[in-house]
Amino acid sequence: MADRTAEAHRKTKETDITVRLSLDGTGQCEAST
Numbered sequence: 001m002a003d004r005t006a007e008a009h010r011k012t013k014e015t016d017i018t019v020r021l022s023l024d025g026t027g028q029c030e031a032s033t
Contacts, residue, residue, distance in 0.1 A: 003022060003023075003024045003025075004022070004023040004024050005020070005021065005022045005023070005024075006020075006021045007019065007020045007021070
């Protein structure tokens with residue numbers, strides 16, 4: 001069975017944001033600013 005994942009990306013003049021979500025992951029989180 002394939003992993004349940006999603007990805008969203010939004011880029012504006014001020015920001016460049018990528019969000020990746022894995023419902024079947026390990027529960028770990030990584031964030032950077």
